[in-house]
Amino acid sequence: MRLQLDPTQVARARALAASAAAPVLTLTQQHTTVSIERAVLRMAGLEGADAEGIPWVNRLADAVAEQVGLQHGIALPVWDALQAQRRADIAVGADPLRTLAQRAAAGSVEFRVPQGRAAAAATSGAVRAARAGVRRIDRQRRARERLVARYPVDHRPWIYLIVATGDIHEDVPQAQAAAREGADIIAVIRSTGQSLLDYVPEGATREGYAGTYATQENFRIMRAALDDVSKELGRYVRLTNYASGLCMPEIATLAGLERLDMMLNDSMYGILFRDINPIRTFTDQHFARQVHARAGIIINTGEDNYLTTADAVDAAHTVTVSQLLNEHFAKQAGLEDWQLGLGHAFEINPDLPDSFRLELAHALLARTLFPDAPLKWMPPTKHMTGDIFRGYLLDAFFNLAGVLTGQGILLVGMMTEAVVTPWLSDRDLALQNVRYVMNAAGRLGEDLAPADDGFIATRARHVLDEAVELLERIDDDGLLDAIADGTFGLMRRPADRGKGLEGVLPRADDYCNPVATVLAEGTAS
Amino acid sequence: MSRVIRPYGDATGDGMVQVSFTLPIPHDKRAEGAAAQLAAKMGIDPALVVHAKAMGPDFTFFVVYGRVNHLVELDKVVVLERDFPLLTPKEVNARIKKQLRRPLVVVGACIGTDAHTVGIDAILNIKGFAGEKGLEYYAGFEVHNLGAQVPVPELVEAAGRVKADAVLVSQVVTQRDAHLHNTEEMTAAFREAFPRARRPLLVVGGPRFDESMAEQLGVDRIFGRGTTPAEVASYLVHRIVGAGSA
Known part of the structure; x- marks a missing residue:
């Protein structure tokens, strides 16, 4: 099913989104953040944590920040100090960077911002280290491409299921069972509150709170488990996690290094729903998305969340606006259409007359505006009342809308939404629901086209017109002011407030980021 | 019977x-x-x-x-019956105006890591719930809705700053009893920060609360699933403005 939209109006919407995003993109180029600088260290291979569990990247970044600041980029002082460490003949073992971090944490390293030839030497050392990390990401991308070719997934939408026990060793059998039951994508929900931690926990973890910590080791364990089950099923099972919150750039880096396949990464979610400072979010995100682009990771955006706080009919156009902004920010970071899992959701009040037609109109609008993006279709949550029988019916209509409008990624709705975390039987029934709809009506969209002047097409055009009007207003007032005024999800988030603001720094004139340099050299794909 | x-x-x-x-x-x-x-x-x-x-x-x-x-x-069924009269918005406003002679100040929030503002918004936002307008619509209330994921210390500070008469907190996430732990943390913080006589009325709500657990959790009132803004408004008037006719 496709809609006929006025191409001038579509072009106008995109041009306005680009224009509204431009000042924010400029800001991201004028700032860096503590997490971006720690991501540089992670890309260079610095892993592990001290006895208190504080990662070495935090220890080293804190020491540099205290002595010379991070506004020049962490690379200059760190690779300069590495050269001094080498000249001083200090025993470093196999990992000079870790030795430096340990010595810095003990207060026995004096950092400086190198100038002239020393700066050039530090830069070239840092670029070499960053290139080695980016090559690891390139190798993981090629490995994924090989596995996808060997174990193809030949249906759409991909079926997306969530695992969230808090214990990675409990997650593994659950994820493998979910894959055997039909999941194409496993998302490991993070522990509640991780997005507000200003460090990435270390190692395999067994104590999460309503979810499992995102750590490099947990990523590695789960990817290996899904590789096993992919081989068993002859179908590549994708792994998803969350590049959001205060450590977005670092988690994006770890995801690339450990071959995660999709990452939740929305341009405004952290601002709106985690009250993270807007400039921190946009700056972190631009870097994180550059890494995702290189790693061949599909991002999932979070427009569905707006509809859980705002009304799904009144605020339908804010979803479209956010999708257009997400698209523009993503393209500017180097992501391609096939990597844009733009989000939306089935959240219209089912008591409203024609609610299903409205849902189809909104879903088709997204499908038509972004024909080559694997749209992410999110199930009803707001109007799931505890009446599980009604919820099961609503989920069936959600599934039907998903297949009719050609959604790319379908998050499986649970009839026990708002009641319990899903039971084994809930998941089984939910998958039966999806399979029935896909089997019975999977290609029904080929037979149907909305009447050009009918309810669905008219509603879709109306939402697009409203989106253009809102974009005009945002373009006039500025995106940051629009966010401050509660335009999205009714959340008011001013640019000079929010968590993580102290970790945002204006770049100095000699700012150096070796990862950005390597990524700008061009892709290996 | x-x-x-x-x-x-x-x-x-x-x-x-x-x-x-x-x-x-x-x-x-x-x-x-x-x-x-x-x-x-x-x-x-x-x-x-x-x-x-x-x-x-x-x-x-x-x-x-x-x-x-x-x-x-x-005859052996025990439930918490509504122990205050249900008032219309007009009656609520009149009682506040006549008897309190200033707006009744309400601070609302989702605390802890809970990002589900649907509950607090249903009670506070003008849009309201089930066809009833929320407390922001009432002339008699001064509403400060702090939104999602408000840390408890921030809530306590805001309540003190605006001299809140009542603090409304909604909790939807219940994994590992998060709603109960968060509520206990909040009441402890308010007990610590305010002398007994000046402590704002503490009200929590959410779909999985047991309405009879108020005393155990240290709050003044718990509202469960399906509570409407008018019920909350009537309760606040009953407790803060006191008995009496409009």
Whole structure:
């Protein structure tokens, strides 16, 4: 099913989104953040944590920040100090960077911002280290491409299921069972509150709170488990996690290094729903998305969340606006259409007359505006009342809308939404629901086209017109002011407030980021 | 009123119920027998195992219908009845204006890591819930809705700053009893920060709260599923403005 939209109006919407995003993109180029600088260290291979569990990247970044600041980029002082460490003949073992971090944490390293030839030497050392990390990401991308070719997934939408026990060793059998039951994508929900931690926990973890910590080791364990089950099923099972919150750039880096396949990464979610400072979010995100682009990771955006706080009919156009902004920010970071899992959701009040037609109109609008993006279709949550029988019916209509409008990624709705975390039987029934709809009506969209002047097409055009009007207003007032005024999800988030603001720094004139340099050299794909 | 009733399937007194559950055994005849045994122990007799389906190699899902032999004694049912008069928005505003002679200040938030503002918004936002406008619509209330994921210290600070008469907190996430832990943390913080006489009224709400647990959690009132803005407004007037007529 496709809609006929006025191409001038579509072009106008995109041009306005680009224009509204431009000042924010400029800001991201004028700032860096503590997490971006720690991501540089992670890309260079610095892993592990001290006895208190504080990662070495935090220890080293804190020491540099205290002595010379991070506004020049962490690379200059760190690779300069590495050269001094080498000249001083200090025993470093196999990992000079870790030795430096340990010595810095003990207060026995004096950092400086190198100038002239020393700066050039530090830069070239840092670029070499960053290139080695980016090559690891390139190798993981090629490995994924090989596995996808060997174990193809030949249906759409991909079926997306969530695992969230808090214990990675409990997650593994659950994820493998979910894959055997039909999941194409496993998302490991993070522990509640991780997005507000200003460090990435270390190692395999067994104590999460309503979810499992995102750590490099947990990523590695789960990817290996899904590789096993992919081989068993002859179908590549994708792994998803969350590049959001205060450590977005670092988690994006770890995801690339450990071959995660999709990452939740929305341009405004952290601002709106985690009250993270807007400039921190946009700056972190631009870097994180550059890494995702290189790693061949599909991002999932979070427009569905707006509809859980705002009304799904009144605020339908804010979803479209956010999708257009997400698209523009993503393209500017180097992501391609096939990597844009733009989000939306089935959240219209089912008591409203024609609610299903409205849902189809909104879903088709997204499908038509972004024909080559694997749209992410999110199930009803707001109007799931505890009446599980009604919820099961609503989920069936959600599934039907998903297949009719050609959604790319379908998050499986649970009839026990708002009641319990899903039971084994809930998941089984939910998958039966999806399979029935896909089997019975999977290609029904080929037979149907909305009447050009009918309810669905008219509603879709109306939402697009409203989106253009809102974009005009945002373009006039500025995106940051629009966010401050509660335009999205009714959340008011001013640019000079929010968590993580102290970790945002204006770049100095000699700012150096070796990862950005390597990524700008061009892709290996 | 002394009455005894039984569940109703399609005739008075037939006692019919339906249940579904999963047993951790493979699906075979023995599994169906096991389901019937469980149903019998639950008081369902005769039990009809109408559906059994394997879920993977190790689990079986059942749907059971049958006649339950338990009786419900209506005079022994205990619930928390509304102990304050339900007022219209007009009455609420009039009582506040006449008796309090200043706006009644309300601070609302979702605390902890809970990002589900649907509850607090339903009560506070003008848009409201179930066709009723929220507290922001009332001239008598001064509403400060702090939104999602507000740390408890920030809530306490805001309540002090705006001299809140009442603090409304909604909690939707219940994993590992997060709603209960968060509520206890909040009440402890308010007890510490305010002398007893000046502490704002503490009200929590959410779909999974037990309304009778207010004392245990240290709050003044708990509102459960389906609470409307008018009920909350009426309660606030009842407690803060006091009794009396409009």
